Structures are given as C-alpha cells and as structure tokens.
Amino acid sequence: MQVSRSLFDDVMVPNYAPSKIIPVKGKGARVWDQDGKEFIDFAGGIAVNCLGHCHPALVTALKDQADKLWHLSNVMTNEPALLLAKALVDATFAEKVYFANSGAEANEAALKLARRFAKDKYGEQKNQIIAFKQGFHGRTFFTVTVGGQPAYSDGFGPKPEAIVHGEFNNLDSVKALINANTCAVMVEPVQGEGGVMPATAEFIKGVRELCDAHNALLIFDEVQTGVGRTGELYAYMGYGVTPDILTTAKALGGGFPIGAMLTTTDIAKHLVVGTHGSTYGGNPLACAVALAAVNTVNTPAVLAGVKAKAQLFKDGLDKINEKYHVFSEVRGAGLLIGAVLSSDYAGKARDFMLAAADQGLMALVAGTSVVRFAPSLVISDADITEGLARFERAVAQIVKA
Ligand SMILES: Cc1ncc(COP(=O)(O)O)c(C=O)c1O
Numbered sequence: 003m004q005v006s007r008s009l010f011d012d013v014m015v016p017n018y019a020p021s022k023i024i025p026v027k028g029k030g031a032r033v034w035d036q037d038g039k040e041f042i043d044f045a046g047g048i049a050v051n052c053l054g055h056c057h058p059a060l061v062t063a064l065k066d067q068a069d070k071l072w073h074l075s076n077v078m079t080n081e082p083a084l085l086l087a088k089a090l091v092d093a094t095f096a097e098k099v100y101f102a103n104s105g106a107e108a109n110e111a112a113l114k115l116a117r118r119f120a121k122d123k124y125g126e127q128k129n130q131i132i133a134f135k136q137g138f139h140g141r142t143f144f145t146v147t148v149g150g151q152p153a154y155s156d157g158f159g160p161k162p163e164a165i166v167h168g169e170f171n172n173l174d175s176v177k178a179l180i181n182a183n184t185c186a187v188m189v190e191p192v193q194g195e196g197g198v199m200p201a202t203a204e205f206i207k208g209v210r211e212l213c214d215a216h217n218a219l220l221i222f223d224e225v226q227t228g229v230g231r232t233g234e235l236y237a238y239m240g241y242g243v244t245p246d247i248l249t250t251a252k253a254l255g256g257g258f259p260i261g262a263m264l265t266t267t268d269i270a271k272h273l274v275v276g277t278h279g280s281t282y283g284g285n286p287l288a289c290a291v292a293l294a295a296v297n298t299v300n301t302p303a304v305l306a307g308v309k310a311k312a313q314l315f316k317d318g319l320d321k322i323n324e325k326y327h328v329f330s331e332v333r334g335a336g337l338l339i340g341a342v343l344s345s346d347y348a349g350k351a352r353d354f355m356l357a358a359a360d361q362g363l364m365a366l367v368a369g370t371s372v373v374r375f376a377p378s379l380v381i382s383d384a385d386i387t388e389g390l391a392r393f394e395r396a397v398a399q400i401v402k403a
Contacts (some may be wrong), residue, residue: 005036021359028055031381031389032366044388045364049194052253053301054378060256063294071286076279082289086262089296090141093235095244096264097139100273101284105225105251106140106367108261111278112143112190112247114263116219119272122187124217132179132187132218134170135371136196139188139223148188150196170203173208181337184218186247191335192235194226197372198333198340206241219246219269225261229253230299230379233309240335250381253379256295260288299379308336308379311386315339315375318390326397328354339375340368348370350400357396364390 007022025041027034031054053060067082067101074080087099092347100115102108113349115132120128137149148168151305164183169175170193180187189210192297213220227237228250228375234240236248251261282288298304304353317333319341324328331342343351351367357367358373366374377386 005288020350021378023359029265030057031378031385034053039362041362041364042060042385043357043364044377044389045366046376046395047257048252048366049231049376050252050255051257052084052229052231052295052379053256054380055257055378057256057298058138059294059298060258060291063290064258067204067287073137073282073285073287075281076284080284080289082293083284083349084364086289086293086296087123089293090250090262093300094264095238096246097259097267098270099266100263100265100278101287101289102251102261102280103259103282103288104140104261104265105223105249106142106145106261107280108138108225108249108251108263108321109148109188109221109223110142110143111263112221112249113148113186114224114278115263115269115273116186116221118277119219119269120217122272124185124298126220127139128183128185128217130164130181130184130320132176132184133165133167134189134193135167136193137167137188137190137223138193138195139190140225141356162226170196170199171203171205173212176212180212180218184216184258186219186221187213188221188223190223191223191227191241192232192338194338194374195368197369198338198374200333200335201241203241203243206243210243210245213246216262218282220249221245221249222251225249225251226376227335227338229296230308230336231304231338233312234336235305237335238364244296253291253299254295255288258288260285262291290307295330301308303380311379311381311383312336312339314386315390318386322394322397324391326392326401328397328401330338337375337379337381341373341375343371343373347400353400354396357399358393359394360399361395363392363396365393 025033133148137150139145147161222245246263319332330344349370368374
C-alpha cells in the first residue's frame with residue numbers, strides 16, 4: 003500500500019498538524035524520508051533521541067530484551083525495571099522510583115503523590131499546587147491544568163482545583179502565592195515548551211527555601227532537561243538544589259516510551275499499594291532500553307561533550323546572527339537551545355522551521371517566536387557544522403523574502 007501524508011488526514015484524529023515529510027530511516031543525527039531526501043536532525047524527536055537514531059547500545063538492548071520477555075504488568079516485577087531503578091537511585095538524590103510511560107504520566111504521579119503526602123501529614127486543606135505561567139507538564143487533565151497556558155486546558159469542562167500560577171523567575175510572585183496550604187511547587191529548571199527559558203540559580207534556590215519554610219514539596223519537572231540534556235545527568239545537579247520529587251521521561255528511553263518519578267523513601271511511602279499504577283509502567287522492553295540510555299549518557303565524556311557541543315552551537319548561531327540580525331538572544335542550557343527571534347521576525351518561528359526543513363535540517367519551535375534545537379547529545383561536530391550551514395541557508399531565504 004502506498005503510504006502518503008494525505009492518509010494522515012483520512013485516518014488520524016486531527017489534533018496534530020505533521021509536516022509533509024514522512025521519515026523512514028534514521029542513523030545517528032541523520033534521517034531520510036520516503037523520497038530518499040536526507041536531513042540533519044537538530045530536533046531529536048523533541049528532546050527524546052538523546053543518542054540519535056538507532057544507537058547501537060539501544061538497538062542491542064532492545065533486541066536482546068525482545069528475545070527474552072516483553073511484558074508482565076506490575077503483578078510481577080522484572081529484572082530490567084529493577085536494574086534501571088537501581089541505576090537511577092545510584093546516580094541521583096532519589097531513593098525510590100515509580101515507572102510510567104510518558105512525561106505527563108510521571109508528572110501525574112508526582113502531583114498525586116504530593117497531594118497524598120500533604121493530606122496524610124498535614125490534613126486535607128494542604129492541597130494547593132503552585133506552578134508557573136508558560137510552564138508545560140503534559141496533556142492529562144491534571145498536568146495540563148498545572149501547566150501555565152490556560153488555552154491548553156480550557157474547553158474540557160471543570161478543571162482540577164487548587165492550582166495557581168506564579169511568574170517564572172520571579173521569587174516575589176511565589177512569595178505572594180505560597181502559604182500553609184501549599185502542598186507542592188512544580189517547576190521546570192528550563193521551561194522548554196514555554197520558550198527555552200532557563201531558571202536563574204537565585205530563583206531555584208529561593209523556591210527551595212520557600213518550600214522548606216512552608217512544608218511544601220519541590221517538584222522538578224525534568225522531562226525535557228533530564229538525562230544529560232543540560233550537560234548534567236539532571237539539571238538540578240548544576241543548580242546544586244535538590245528537589246523532593248523529580249520527573250523524567252523523553253530522553254530516558256532515547257526513543258522508547260518511558261517515564262519515571264524519583265523521590266525519597268519518606269515521601270514515597272505515602273503511595274501505598276492500590277493508590278496509583280499503570281499496566282505498562284516498568285515494561286521490560288522500555289526499561290532495558292532506558293538502562294542502556296542512562297548508562298551510555300551518564301559518563302564524563304558524554305556529559306562534557308554536551309557542554310562543548312553546546313558552545314559550538316552557540317558560536318555558530320551567533321555568527322549567523324552577526325550576518326542576518328534575526329535573533330535577539332540565543333539561550334538555553336547545554337543542548338537545549340533557543341534562538342529567540344528579534345522583533346522584526348516575532349511570531350515567525352514556524353517559517354524558520356519550515357525553511358530549515360527545505361534545506362535538509364530538522365528544527366523545532368518553542369512558542370511562536372523561538373526556534374528550538376534539541377539534537378542528539380552525541381552528534382558529531384561535523385554534523386553540527388553542516389546542520390548550521392543548512393540553517394544559515396534557511397535564515398538567508400527568510401531574510402531575502
Ligand atoms: C517539561 C515537560 N514536561 C512534561 C511533558 C510531557 O511529556 P509527554 O509528552 O511525554 O507526556 C513535556 C513534553 O514536552 C515537557 O517538555
């Protein structure tokens with residue numbers, strides 16, 4: 003059967019607007035579409051493909067596990083899940099791990115745990131969640147309501163309650179909202195979907211202190227920043243501020259769906275048998291691949307490489323900007339990079355993304371005025387240089403138009 007983009011419109015729910023391109027093959031940082039056109043991938047499946055496409059360590063882990071055991075459900079545990087949980091505990095502040103299948107589900111678990119912990123310890127009234135405008139935490143009804151773009155949660159009937167939103171990087175706005183009834187503050191160390199906006203160290207430290215002063219849990223949503231993206235295994239390590247709960251997904255599976263919530267024993271104990279769960283959570287295939295991803299990324303060479311490659315990116319983008327004056331700022335953390343369009347090009351991020359695709363480069367947007375890059379953490383310097391050359395041609399095309 004001939005598969006084309008028009009089939010999408012025939013058979014798929016219209017909640018996405020995918021590109022005309024249908025990729026069929028990937029290797030490292032390169033992707034090929036149905037017509038054999040080749041792309042350099044600076045999108046990484048939205049910060050997922052931390053080791054590029056079809057990395058040998060992940061392919062081997064998946065194939066080995068595929069021959070052994072696919073699924074049990076949580077009626078029984080399994081070796082890959084236990085090994086992955088142990089690896090995450092050994093590598094982070096966490097003492098306990100809960101497995102989910104996506105970022106939204108990891109966040110759903112985190113929010114439910116925070117509410118249950120507060121209720122058990124302090125009573126029903128301590129249920130308020132503070133999150134941030136422009137924040138993004140997923141699309142379940144709870145997580146999308148905690149997210150800071152009401153447009154995403156409007157129109158689905160009554161929303162979960164006791165959720166308020168402060169200004170990101172504005173400690174006074176948190177001070178104004180936090181009180182004895184606050185059970186948790188949920189924050190992304192770098193707002194990803196909200197425009198690749200890093201939290202300042204001062205803000206993150208201040209939020210930690212406010213949580214401590216009000217017996218509120220601090221939840222870091224590291225779904226986009228986790229597993230090496232910022233040059234640390236988790237971004238909290240770079241801030242020197244430890245959360246009470248951390249969520250991770252996207253790069254955790256390097257392209258295989260998995261999410262996890264990490265926390266301490268003292269907090270975890272409130273999610274007793276029967277309070278929460280998922281049929282696929284801790285699936286052996288997902289955990290085997292994720293273990294290989296974590297072990298491959300969590301090495302000094304790969305993490306230092308992220309920082310060096312990020313500099314190469316930034317220098318390259320700065321050079322493009324010296325010539326074309328299209329960005330007001332290039333910001334981000336590690337290989338999560340946002341090129342903020344200057345006022346002349348505000349609202350045109352999608353045009354840049356489409357022009358890049360024409361030139362054989364996959365890029366992302368974050369909102370309407372930020373072009374986002376989230377490539378493989380092990381992309382070669384040569385691929386970065388070639389990708390930036392393609393991006394420069396795309397920029398030139400737009401500037402001339
Ligand atoms: C910070 C953050 N949290 C949560 C999510 C939701 O993850 P998922 O799409 O896997 O449910 C995303 C996805 O973009 C994200 O960037």
